[in-house]
Amino acid sequence: MKRARLAADIGGTFTDVVLEHAGRRRLERGTRYSAKVLTTPRAPEEGMLEGIARVLKDALLAPADVGVLIHGTTLATNALIERKGAKTALLTTAGFRDVLEMGYEKRYEHYDLEQELPAPLVPRELRFPVEERMTAKGEVRTPLLEKAFPGIVEELRRKSVRSVAIGFLHSYANDAHERRAQEILAAALPGVPVTLSSAVCPEIREYERFSTACANAYVQPLMQSYLKRLAAELARRGFRCPLYLMTSGGGLTTLEAARRYPVRLVESGPAGGAILSAGLARENRLEDVLSFDMGGTTAKICFIGRGGPEQSRKFEVARVWRNLKGSGLPLRIPVTEMVEIGAGGGSIARLDELKRIQVGPASAGAEPGPACYGRGGDEPTVTDANVALGRIDPVAFAGGTLKVDREKAQQTILARVGAPLGLDAAWAAAGIGEIVEENMASAARVHAIERGKTPERCTMIAFGGAAPLHAARLAEKLGMRSVLVPADASVGSAVGFLRAPVSFEVVRSLNLPEHAFDFSIVNELLERMETEATRIVKPGAFNSRLSTYRAVEMRYLGQGHEISVPLPARALAAADAKRLRAEYERRYEAQFGLRIADVPVEFLTWSVGVSTASTIASRSVAVKTGKTANSNEKKSVFDPLRGRVERIPAYRRAGLAAGARVAGPALVVEPQTTTLVPRGWRCSVTPAGHLLLEAKRKAP
Secondary structure (H helix, E strand, O other), X not given: OOOEEEEEEEOOOEEEEEEEXXXXXXXXXXXXXXXXXXXXOOOHHHHHHHHHHHHHHHHOOOHHHEEEEEEEEOHHHXXXXXXXXXXXXXXXEOOOOOHHHHOOOOOOOOOOOOOOOOOOOOOHHHEEEEOOEEOOOOOEEEOOOHHHHHHHHHHHHHOOOOEEEEEOOOOOOOOHHHHHHHHHHHHHOOOOOEEEHHHHOOOOOHHHHHHHHHHHHHXXXXXXXXXXXXXXXXXHOOOOOOXXXXXXXXXXXXXXXXXXXXXXXXOHHHHHHHHHHHHHHHHOOOOEEEEEEEOOXXXXXXXXXXXXXXXXXXXXXXXXXXXXXXXXXXXXXXEEOOEEEOOOOOEEEEEOOOOOEEEXXXXXXXXXXXXXXXXXXXXXXXXXXXXXXXOOOOOOHHHHOOOOOHHHHHHHHHHHHHHHHOOOHHHHHHHXXXXXXXXXXHHHHHHHHHHOOOHHHOEEEEEOOOHHHHHHHHHHHOOOOEEEEOOOHHHHHHHHHOOOOXXXXXXXXXXXXXXXXXXXXXXXXXHHHHHHHHHHHHHHOOOOOOEEEEEEEEEEOOOOOOEEEEOOOOOOOOOHHHHHHHHHHHHHHHHHOOOOOOOOEEEEEEEEEEEOOOOOOOOOOOOOEOOEOOOOEEEEEEXXXXXXXXXXXXXXXXXXXXXXXXXXXXXXXXXXXXXXXXXXXXXXXXXXXXXXEEEOOOOO
């Protein structure tokens, strides 16, 4: 029986690999191994395979011993942000060529005369109008003009288009024209992938549907090539286990589904972190949690309530203006609701024209990396600041696999930030740390307001390579008094992958007014959707029981936004229209504070999700119990509150017993991250081996 389970998360700076092994003997049960290696941007699979080789060596296992491999990657995200996808064309209904540029026809910043709009992924010269037209009821108004295709195909060849998206008006109601256009292109352009908007996003609102289809087409050649190389190399090395990809919605999908819908892999890594936090919240009976994931390139903040993260079907990628909502490319995919900002260990610090310290969103990444890595980086980063402040052990960093140069970090910070401001390296580094923490606190406050959350009531769960260093100070800024740093915090998202279920969600728009609610049509639609989702999930279910979630998005007639309402597990009946209206109004009142009694409702978009049960990842084994934490090691760390370098105790996390307590200021050091316990905080080790930081005084 194959007992090992692998998870790999490719980030912008580091690639994290986690192996869980059930063990051959009772004492080995629940053993977890992890590795953190620099990401290899030009060939991401190389760093991942290096990390896998390390954990297999540590566990004394062979590739044939692995039962499943779960993978998440930022490759699709980075391609969209950096505009490094394939040259893509769009075929669309005549008269709708400029939908991608018209967008929502509104300004996201009303009073900014110089606001920047996101450029479409497909330029106008690669958008081809086609004579055809469907009505909103799915009836053919204008037949597809097939004789126009030879000319379009010739243009696609001449312009070396590598991927095509097809987005026709109202194709969510009837996709016949899109499917026929795909058949023509497949015959004329073999090897060129074609994305149908009716397949990737069969919902109303053509701008969001076209944008999602274009994004899928834009990253598809890149992801297909990458996944093909990865699968081939894994097979060559002797892996015979199934490979699953993490999706942005928090579920796993098959390799084939990932090739067809790579846009669903956007934000796959952060979703794993949210799953980890949700699991820890349930295990530790925490009602309100703020999940804080800070890696090498970005920081992700997500609120967890009622045992799980909030989900959405709306997402923006590559925001171009001050991280404002509306300044990015909209995607309609299942996604975990979170805010992500350019604040990671590799985020670059600089001075603006007013000589204010600014941090991010630009990152040094893995190549060349922070200045202290000695790999060619010459700009100060957050990691350089932590090294200069003495918070990171230069010898033990990244488990000793990557030596960092503290003197180089200090020199770079002094030259780029300190000297122009008349500060020494320590104070300049402290300024960098303060700014990045305030940036994260500001993002968390805005996200909390948008979601109606109160951070002061939350426990923070902090993970990622950089988060434990900044978690307590960030918590203070948000008025929070407790922080949980889980075991294996530095590879938290990858650990979350191992908890994720295999799942897939299918969505269809079918507009039914309240007075015309036809339950027989709806039941037939939901049955087809469940069959489609089950077909994708079942191969990876391993005979486990499947669960189904069904919902409908509803709105008052004439409104432009919807609220999701769960559907009963049984077949619908005529009386359900009234029940669903009552539930919709209850939710509407909870969100907006009123009901509109005399306005009918309409049912708009139906969704069906099929999922296996979540896997509970085995916990790291806690060491022997005890109460006293002794440290024979001290580190020189600059304390900004006192304005001087102080010698503070440093504890090896592996040597801390369950129940041990540590008073701040102190450092808790482990191979892949370090937890800073500030003055006024205390830290204790939970029975499961997690670190619980608690403020001994009220936050300022």
